[in-house]
Amino acid sequence: MQLKIALLGGDGIGPEVLAQSVKCLKAIEETFNHKFEYVEAPVGAIAMSGSGKPLPNETLKLCRESDAILFGAIGALEYDNNPEAKVRPEQGLLSLRKELGLFANVRPVKMFPTLLKNSPLKESIVLGTDLVIFRELTGGIYFGEKNISADGTKASDVCEYSEKEISRIAHMAFKAAKRRRKKLTLVDKANVLESSRLWRKTVTEIAKSYPDVTWEAMFIDNAAVQMMLKPTQFDVILTDNMFGDILSDQGSVIIGSVGLLPSASIGTENAMFEPFHGSYPQAKGKNIANPVASIFSTVMMLQHFGLEEEANSIVKAVHESLSRKVVTPDILGSSKYGTDYVGDFISEHI
Amino acid sequence: MQLKIALLGGDGIGPEVLAQSVKCLKAIEETFNHKFEYVEAPVGAIAMSGSGKPLPNETLKLCRESDAILFGAIGALEYDNNPEAKVRPEQGLLSLRKELGLFANVRPVKMFPTLLKNSPLKESIVLGTDLVIFRELTGGIYFGEKNISADGTKASDVCEYSEKEISRIAHMAFKAAKRRRKKLTLVDKANVLESSRLWRKTVTEIAKSYPDVTWEAMFIDNAAVQMMLKPTQFDVILTDNMFGDILSDQGSVIIGSVGLLPSASIGTENAMFEPFHGSYPQAKGKNIANPVASIFSTVMMLQHFGLEEEANSIVKAVHESLSRKVVTPDILGSSKYGTDYVGDFISEHI
Ligand SMILES: CC(C)[C@H](C(=O)O)[C@@H](O)C(=O)O
Ligand SMILES: CC(C)[C@H](C(=O)O)[C@@H](O)C(=O)O
Numbered sequence: 082m083q084l085k086i087a088l089l090g091g092d093g094i095g096p097e098v099l100a101q102s103v104k105c106l107k108a109i110e111e112t113f114n115h116k117f118e119y120v121e122a123p124v125g126a127i128a129m130s131g132s133g134k135p136l137p138n139e140t141l142k143l144c145r146e147s148d149a150i151l152f153g154a155i156g157a158l159e160y161d162n163n164p165e166a167k168v169r170p171e172q173g174l175l176s177l178r179k180e181l182g183l184f185a186n187v188r189p190v191k192m193f194p195t196l197l198k199n200s201p202l203k204e205s206i207v208l209g210t211d212l213v214i215f216r217e218l219t220g221g222i223y224f225g226e227k228n229i230s231a232d233g234t235k236a237s238d239v240c241e242y243s244e245k246e247i248s249r250i251a252h253m254a255f256k257a258a259k260r261r262r263k264k265l266t267l268v269d270k271a272n273v274l275e276s277s278r279l280w281r282k283t284v285t286e287i288a289k290s291y292p293d294v295t296w297e298a299m300f301i302d303n304a305a306v307q308m309m310l311k312p313t314q315f316d317v318i319l320t321d322n323m324f325g326d327i328l329s330d331q332g333s334v335i336i337g338s339v340g341l342l343p344s345a346s347i348g349t350e351n352a353m354f355e356p357f358h359g360s361y362p363q364a365k366g367k368n369i370a371n372p373v374a375s376i377f378s379t380v381m382m383l384q385h386f387g388l389e390e391e392a393n394s395i396v397k398a399v400h401e402s403l404s405r406k407v408v409t410p411d412i413l414g415s416s417k418y419g420t421d422y423v424g425d426f427i428s429e430h431i
Numbered sequence: 432m433q434l435k436i437a438l439l440g441g442d443g444i445g446p447e448v449l450a451q452s453v454k455c456l457k458a459i460e461e462t463f464n465h466k467f468e469y470v471e472a473p474v475g476a477i478a479m480s481g482s483g484k485p486l487p488n489e490t491l492k493l494c495r496e497s498d499a500i501l502f503g504a505i506g507a508l509e510y511d512n513n514p515e516a517k518v519r520p521e522q523g524l525l526s527l528r529k530e531l532g533l534f535a536n537v538r539p540v541k542m543f544p545t546l547l548k549n550s551p552l553k554e555s556i557v558l559g560t561d562l563v564i565f566r567e568l569t570g571g572i573y574f575g576e577k578n579i580s581a582d583g584t585k586a587s588d589v590c591e592y593s594e595k596e597i598s599r600i601a602h603m604a605f606k607a608a609k610r611r612r613k614k615l616t617l618v619d620k621a622n623v624l625e626s627s628r629l630w631r632k633t634v635t636e637i638a639k640s641y642p643d644v645t646w647e648a649m650f651i652d653n654a655a656v657q658m659m660l661k662p663t664q665f666d667v668i669l670t671d672n673m674f675g676d677i678l679s680d681q682g683s684v685i686i687g688s689v690g691l692l693p694s695a696s697i698g699t700e701n702a703m704f705e706p707f708h709g710s711y712p713q714a715k716g717k718n719i720a721n722p723v724a725s726i727f728s729t730v731m732m733l734q735h736f737g738l739e740e741e742a743n744s745i746v747k748a749v750h751e752s753l754s755r756k757v758v759t760p761d762i763l764g765s766s767k768y769g770t771d772y773v774g775d776f777i778s779e780h781i
Contacts, residue, residue: 161622161648165632171622201556201659222572222590227625236629237591240572244584270673272511272521275577279586282515298511302680305655309551309684323620327677330652334659 082386085118087147089140089177091125092170093360094370094420095153101372101424102151102379105398108431109383109391120147124177125360126157126170135173141180144351149382150177152355153375158362178218183346183353185250186216186325187257187381190312190332190342195403196412199337202309207335212315213261214332215254216325218346220246221276223322242276242321247283253347254319255291264316265296268304268324280321304328308335333357340371340411343378345385352385354378368419371409373399376427398430432736435468437497439490439527441475442520443710444720444770445503451722451774452501452729455748458781459733459741470497474527475710476507476520485523491530494701499732500527502705503725508712528568533696533703535600536566536675537607537731540662540682540692545753546762549687552659557685562665563611564682565604566675568696570596571626573672592626592671597633603697604669605641614666615646618654618674630671654678658685683707690721690761693728695735702735704728718769721759723749726777748780 088103090096103119110117122140129135135155144150155174160166177183192210200207225239258265267284269277281298288296299307301324307314308331320328333342342357356374364370376399383392402408407426410416418426438453440446453469460467472490479485485505494500505524510516527533542560550557575589608615617634619627631648638646649657651674657664658681670678683692692707706724714720726749733742752758757776760766768776 156622169622175623201553202551203553206551223623225587229625229629233629233632234594235591236625237575237589238624238626239587239589241585241587270676272506272519273525273573274588275579275586276588279579279583282583302676305677306680306684306689309659309681326620326652327655330656331659334656339656 082388083116083118084148084386085120085146087144087150088119088121089124089144089150090121090153091155091173091360092127092157093154093362093365095125095155095360097366097368097420098356098370098372098375099151099153101420101427102375104424104428105376105395105431106379108428109395112394112431113391115391124173125155126160128173129168129170133168135168135170136176141177144177144181149385150351150353151375151378151382152353154356154358154360156360156362175223177353178346179224181351181353182219182348183351184217184219184246185253185347186218186344187347188214188216188329188332188342188344188357190214190329190336192336193338193341193403196337196341199412200335201337202312202335206310207312207337210312210336212312212318212332213257214318214320214325214329215250215257216329217246217250217321221322240274240276240323242279244279244283247280248287251284251287251319254317255287255294258294258317259291262316263294265294266304266315266318267296267298268301268318268320268328269298270301271298272300276321284319301327305331308332329357338412340409341373341377343374343381345378345381352382354382368421369410370420371411372420372424376424394431395427398427401430402427432738433466433468434498434736435470435496437494437500438469438471439474439494439500440471440503441505441523441710442477442507443504443712443715445475445505445710447716447718447770448706448720448722448725449501449503451770451777452725454774454778455726455745455781456729458778459745462744462781463738463741465741474523475505476510478523479518479520483518485518485520486526491527494527494531499735500701500703501725501728501732502703504706504708504710506710506712525573527703528696529574531701531703532569532698533701534567534569534596535603535697536568536694537697538564538566538679538682538692538694538707540564540679540686542686543688543691543753546687546691549762550685551687552685556660557662557687560662560686562662562668562682563607564668564670564675564679565600565607566679567596567600567671571672590624590626590673592629594629594633597630598637601634601637601669604667605637605644608644608667609641612666613644615644616654616665616668617646617648618651618668618670618678619648620651621648622650626671634669651677655681658682679707688762690759691723691727693724693731695728695731702732704732718771719760720770721761722770722774726774744781745777748777751780752777
């Protein structure tokens with residue numbers, strides 16, 4: 082297979098972890114006789130220091146032309162602490178999602194038995210966790226109209242959803258549930274929000290086409306709690322942009338592996354793959370960032386193109402690294418292995 | 432002291448737990464020579480089945496005239512699963528907050544050493560947790576304009592904040608931090624929301640008047656994670672209505688005592704005291720609900736009126752019940768004690 086892959090390293094540890102993914106993809110090319118073309122492009126704070134724009138036009142163009150996008154991370158401290166900044170690195174990521182119509186963010190949260198000890202939850206609670214979050218990614222309060230009054234004393238954001246936006250991701254989530262344990266949980270705040278009530282109404286209708294999937298609705302406050310009390314109760318979680326942001330971060334932490342989880346952002350014409358984790362600017366350039374979340378993102382990419390055998394060979398190599406304890410210090414405090422070394426080890430074991 | 436107290440039991444287990452609080456207050460009256468007047472009034476689903484309104488005019492009037500309101504809980508299953516319902520029990524609670532201007536919801540989250548085992552978190556993580564959440568309660572997406580398009584295919588909610596709304600609760604939170612461990616964490620999503628950026632800007636200004644308080648800002652996705660990874664890092668958390676809803680529920684669960692935590696909702700003219708927990712309709716009338724959260728709400732009420740000694744005598748009685756294991760089954764699975772019995776025990780030990 083020939084694939085053109087856009088590499089958007091972004092900020093902080095993004096480029097370092099992405100470099101390890103490329104090593105793995107090169108090993109896949111060799112072993113399985115594929116031809117991948119890689120094109121790098123700037124996004125985020127790093128792009129702003131060049132063109133002034135968090136998502137330069139050429140980067141967007143490249144992404145449109147590519148078969149897939151591998152994304153590193155975005156965000157820099159100098160902007161986080163400056164509420165007056167008119168342009169922000171995160172806009173690069175948000176515009177990418179919106180421009181490419183990447184409406185479904187798929188985040189699998191599956192326990193790694195070797196990492197049980199790293200969970201903040203009691204092991205008996207987290208044991209067996211295996212869920213996937215379908216987070217709507219191009220609507221809701223992230224993209225609704227934003228306003229600030231002329232005198233700067235009032236600000237607002239609109240959370241808006243249409244039936245169409247809800248139903249396309251709902252169908253994806255129900256289909257996934259059908260292939261899995263046949264349970265779906267819609268997370269919303271329908272006792273307060275009009276938009277949540279539209280989610281509930283729409284999902285109630287769609288559910289009728291999936292009679293073998295059992296579904297329930299849960300308020301976000303309760304869901305955040307249930308994620309800690311009994312994460313094994315979840316199979317597929319379907320939710321909006323903001324609630325999905327919170328729940329998926331919670332998910333990555335309960336299985337003790339914030340540095341291991343990948344995600345896929347899927348649209349009708351493009352697909353982007355990125356780690357759960359952020360840009361972690363404090364670790365930039367220190368060769369301590371865990372490359373596995375990024376490497377697993379390439380696994381999701383390969384699966385997206387139906388390359389199951391190739392995907393599995395990476396998964397196996399990662400498990401080899403985990404069981405031989407060739408891991409970065411976030412996984413094992415005493416570990417002396419760096420980002421680079423772990424990337425080399427995994428790519429050499431493919 | 433003379434006090435007129437409105438009793439709003441509401442739905443589900445609300446009235447049962449509130450009845451135990453009244454027992455305690457009667458004991459306080461006797462022991463400390465106070466005169467409390469109690470007036471009951473309907474709110475929530477129960478009020479709807481009478482007058483059709485979740486907050487009848489007479490109830491609101493009574494609340495305005497009272498020195499304090501003790502609230503039970505609100506919400507009933509038949510409405511949760513009906514997205515088409517035009518009137519909902521929760522509107523009773525939301526209108527009360529809005530009409531009375533109860534803008535600050537104060538939720539202390541403090542570990543009870545005897546309950547360590549009940550936490551879903553590892554004990555080493557939760558040990559020593561002692562934080563208080565200041566949740567803005569009359570603004571944000573809860574009360575912004577709501578819309579549904581004529582054909583029912585689009586719905587929206589506006590999240591709006593003014594500098595004034597932010598600054599009044601921010602001052603309360605900074606003052607509390609000053610009396611405590613002098614640390615404040617603002618939780619927002621300033622990398623995405625305009626309203627969050629107004630929070631950050633306003634709080635940055637206000638912080639200058641509290642030079643002895645160290646403060647930081649944290650994104651909600653990270654805060655939900657830090658609440659599980661290291662809750663002891665928090666002293667005072669300041670946040671908006673929606674994020675506060677999620678974080679405070681998380682808080683109650685990590686210390687293993689969802690049935691124990693009280694809250695105070697404070698306005699310029701009125702104050703309401705209620706448990707963290709919801710109406711738990713499944714337990715209604717079974718005499719199994721934990722009355723302690725409601726009883727601790729009366730403690731917050733007494734403290735609000737400066738009655739420290741009185742408040743302490745209730746706290747002591749509750750600790751006595753905990754250490755003698757006179758608790759409901761949510762605290763100790765094998766316990767045979769009911770709501771009523773626990774209420775009697777505590778009030779008799781005042
Ligand atoms: C960086 C930020 C804008 C982003 C989000 O909130 O969507 C991140 O937290 C994520 O989850 O991908
Ligand atoms: C019942 C509901 C409307 C309410 C809220 O979301 O504020 C509750 O969850 C709470 O936290 O008091």
